[in-house]
Amino acid sequence: MTADDSFGRLNDDDYPAYTMGRAAELLGTTPGFLRALGEHRLITPLRSEGGHRRYSRYQLRIAARAREIVDQGTPIEAACRIVILEDQLEEAQRINAEHRRAASRSEADI
Template sequence: MDPASPRPVDHLDDDDYPAYTMGRAADMLGITPAFLRALGEHRLITPLRSKGGHRRYSRYQLRIAARARELVDQGTPIEAACRIIILEDQLEEARRINERHRHHQQQDSSA
């Protein structure tokens, strides 16, 4: 490999790379393809589609699906589980934004 050429993207380290087929994702999580389709219908995860139209999932999406399975296994209806996960994600994003604002305010007040 030419050291001057850019390094190829390492998809193994990319959490968002759609590496897993529906069947493989379902096997890995111990769920059915129907469960993955239901998560898509409830807009929790939206898999990418291959050129042939097959659903492909990323590691990040598999973690979300695993969280949904935990909630459903505890007796939470799938619709509620999806909403809970969406709200958890929104809360985490709000916390990140607040932390950034706090950090900027501290920098501004010390300048």
């Protein structure tokens, strides 16, 4: 892998670039909070060769949303479920929009 390949990966939202400590620092939370999100299957960090947890930017956005909900007084289990449902809704809306665009193109071809 070249240096250009390595730097290019930093633009990848799914690249696990952040250690647990750095991720917790960026989120203003504790490593324990991140571990709890993993226990509730909201995010599953990848592991480095040494077995250390690594987080992606996408996972940090998900964790930040969970933290917002927890900070409002919602238990962590419920916050994780809310974030999962929000993510599923966003994906369903994206798929529906794609189907509507495809249908519009098909009607225009008729």
